[in-house]
Amino acid sequence: MSRYILQRLLGMLAVMFVVVTIVFIIVRIAPGDPAAVMLGPDATAQDVAALRARLGLDQPLIVQYGIFFGQLLQGDLGESIFLNRPVLSALADRAEPTFFLTLFSIIIAGLIAIPVGILSAYWRGSLFDQASTTLAMLAASIPSFWLGLLLIQFFAVRLGLFPVSGYGGPGAGLGTRLSHLVLPALSLGIVSSALILRFTRASMLDVLNDDYVRTARSKGMGEFQVVMKHAFKNALIPVLTVIGLTAALLVSGAVVTETVFGLPGVGNLVVSAVLRRDYPVIQGALLIVAALYVLINFLIDMLYLLVDPRVRY
Amino acid sequence: MAAVSAPTVSEASFVSRLVTRKTVMVGLLILVVVAALAILAPLIAPYSPSRLSVVNRLKPPSGSYWFGTDEFGRDVFSRTIYAGRLSLLVGASVVAFAAIFGVTLGLVAGFFRRLDTPIARIIDAMMAFPDILLAIALVAALGPSLVTVIVALGIIYTPRLARIVRASTLVIRELPYVEAARALGVPTWRIMSRHVLRNLVSPILVQGTFIFAYAMLAEAGLSFLGLGVSPEVPTWGTMIAAGRQYIGQADWMTLFPGIAIILSVLSLQMVGDGFRDLLDPRLRKDL
Numbered sequence: 392m393s394r395y396i397l398q399r400l401l402g403m404l405a406v407m408f409v410v411v412t413i414v415f416i417i418v419r420i421a422p423g424d425p426a427a428v429m430l431g432p433d434a435t436a437q438d439v440a441a442l443r444a445r446l447g448l449d450q451p452l453i454v455q456y457g458i459f460f461g462q463l464l465q466g467d468l469g470e471s472i473f474l475n476r477p478v479l480s481a482l483a484d485r486a487e488p489t490f491f492l493t494l495f496s497i498i499i500a501g502l503i504a505i506p507v508g509i510l511s512a513y514w515r516g517s518l519f520d521q522a523s524t525t526l527a528m529l530a531a532s533i534p535s536f537w538l539g540l541l542l543i544q545f546f547a548v549r550l551g552l553f554p555v556s557g558y559g560g561p562g563a564g565l566g567t568r569l570s571h572l573v574l575p576a577l578s579l580g581i582v583s584s585a586l587i588l589r590f591t592r593a594s595m596l597d598v599l600n601d602d603y604v605r606t607a608r609s610k611g612m613g614e615f616q617v618v619m620k621h622a623f624k625n626a627l628i629p630v631l632t633v634i635g636l637t638a639a640l641l642v643s644g645a646v647v648t649e650t651v652f653g654l655p656g657v658g659n660l661v662v663s664a665v666l667r668r669d670y671p672v673i674q675g676a677l678l679i680v681a682a683l684y685v686l687i688n689f690l691i692d693m694l695y696l697l698v699d700p701r702v703r704y
Numbered sequence: 705m706a707a708v709s710a711p712t713v714s715e716a717s718f719v720s721r722l723v724t725r726k727t728v729m730v731g732l733l734i735l736v737v738v739a740a741l742a743i744l745a746p747l748i749a750p751y752s753p754s755r756l757s758v759v760n761r762l763k764p765p766s767g768s769y770w771f772g773t774d775e776f777g778r779d780v781f782s783r784t785i786y787a788g789r790l791s792l793l794v795g796a797s798v799v800a801f802a803a804i805f806g807v808t809l810g811l812v813a814g815f816f817r818r819l820d821t822p823i824a825r826i827i828d829a830m831m832a833f834p835d836i837l838l839a840i841a842l843v844a845a846l847g848p849s850l851v852t853v854i855v856a857l858g859i860i861y862t863p864r865l866a867r868i869v870r871a872s873t874l875v876i877r878e879l880p881y882v883e884a885a886r887a888l889g890v891p892t893w894r895i896m897s898r899h900v901l902r903n904l905v906s907p908i909l910v911q912g913t914f915i916f917a918y919a920m921l922a923e924a925g926l927s928f929l930g931l932g933v934s935p936e937v938p939t940w941g942t943m944i945a946a947g948r949q950y951i952g953q954a955d956w957m958t959l960f961p962g963i964a965i966i967l968s969v970l971s972l973q974m975v976g977d978g979f980r981d982l983l984d985p986r987l988r989k990d991l
Contacts, residue, residue: 409829421845528977532969534921536928537944537962544951643834647925651948661837662929665844673841681832688832 499580508591731974801858814873
């Protein structure tokens with residue numbers, strides 16, 4: 392078992408090494424001088440040279456890579472050109488809305504997808520099953536930003552139930568801040584529920600015909616107990632996997648959703664960084680999100696190890 | 705040679721099974737209508753997509769303007785069908801990009817053991833980046849343009865296809881007919897193209913359909929953020945972004961391009977699902 396963990400850990404580190412290399416390359420493939428692009432057409436040659444020196448762009452590529460890697464190992468993601476502060480602290484400051492948005496979206500997606508997926512598998516082939524799988528496909532086809540705009544128009548503008556945009560301004564209480572997240576989380580949650588629903592349904596179908604489910608039924612156990620205690624418990628692992636990976640991917644959806652709802656989160660910061668060509672911020676955000684994804688993947692594998700004895704070989 | 709050629713699914717039986725599936729037929733029908741409207745846009749559109757008419761600005765849907773007009777008095781219907789051309793072009797180009805590079809990478813990784821580990825690691829690392837986030841980083845580096853959007857999305861979806869091709873190649877590589885072909889001295893490139901690739905058509909087709917759909921969604925997202933093609937070019941994403949300012953007074957500006965995206969993506973997913981169910985008997989009734 393410890394050999395398996397070590398293997399997975401080494402695999403994760405290898406993937407992270409490639410991730411870091413890819414991020415390093417992306418910023419360097421910019422045509423022309425990144426320093427000149429960042430400063431714009433009005434910058435003087437001295438300004439460009441100074442920024443090149445500050446970012447280490449005047450060094451040979453391999454030296455730049457070494458410096459970049461060394462800084463990362465010390466937890467240094469560089470400094471934002473426009474915010475004039477370390478990228479890590481700029482990202483940390485914006486992490487709260489993104490974290491809660493992701494969390495609430497996953498909760499909403501799970502609350503919709505898991506019960507519907509279970510019932511869909513249980514009543515396989517029924518009208519309910521057909522309707523729910525069609526609706527799931529429809530949900531997966533909706534752009535989250537478009538759904539967000541419709542939700543704003545209906546629930547915020549027409550009914551006035553929720554705020555239109557923002558995060559309540561500086562000093563706003565937790566309740567006010569969270570009320571700003573209801574509509575964005577709903578739009579992301581509905582869109583993401585499709586994948587979780589499909590996995591829940593497929594995973595339940597896999598186990599519903601298994602021998603132990605038949606045995607539970609033949610012992611006279613109630614249907615609810617059979618489905619929830621025997622079938623769903625065993626169908627849960629793939630569902631948890633897809634929930635974990637969806638959470639990591641939701642950050643991507645958050646980029647667009649935060650823009651629609653004017654939420655001051657990481658996604659919004661990245662979009663403004665792209666428009667200002669603030670490469671260190673883009674680089675830092677990419678690294679953190681990819682690292683999160685790799686880490687969640689690793690943790691899911693470890694979770695498998697805990698809950699499924701067959702993996703412990 | 706006949707004894708070692710790869711088994712293939714009867715094309716006639718595949719097509720006949722395909723057309724009996726209601727979802728696939730509905731999906732195909734929507735897709736054909738969307739594609740026909742987009743391709744024939746210059747013939748169908750009642751107005752030029754860039755024709756300004758200040759007196760007709762923000763007019764609701766009517767007999768003259770089926771989908772209403774935008775803030776410059778431009779016809780939303782004409783712009784919506786013209787925008788479809790760009791979305792379909794992006795979707796198709798991204799699929800072609802991902803197919804060329806993804807299939808090559810996946811085949812090489814699956815077939816040559818020595819190259820497998822490094823390529824598999826690169827694929828894993830690329831998959832760690834959420835699509836829109838990586839796309840906007842690439843667009844930031846390369847500058848927004850139609851080609852950049854296609855290349856960025858192509859780079860994103862290449863590993864997704866490569867992973868599937870690699871996994872299937874690893875299985876096919878060990879099958880007796882490949883071994884027999886090797887024993888008969890068939891050159892490696894011929895085994896790869898004739899015996900392995902031919903059996904990968906189904907998963908490539910299924911994944912390609914989904915990539916088409918996701919690329920259209922991602923392009924709309926990039927255009928919405930102002931990171932896609934020039935804002936003057938009508939795309940569904942730029943139209944929704946423009947409509948956002950007028951959502952209280954002219955919601956048709958947002959509504960119709962959104963419905964166009966949904967219909968296109970939904971139809972592709974219906975077709976992709978149908979393909980997958982037919983081509984993979986294991987999944988036929990389960991997913």
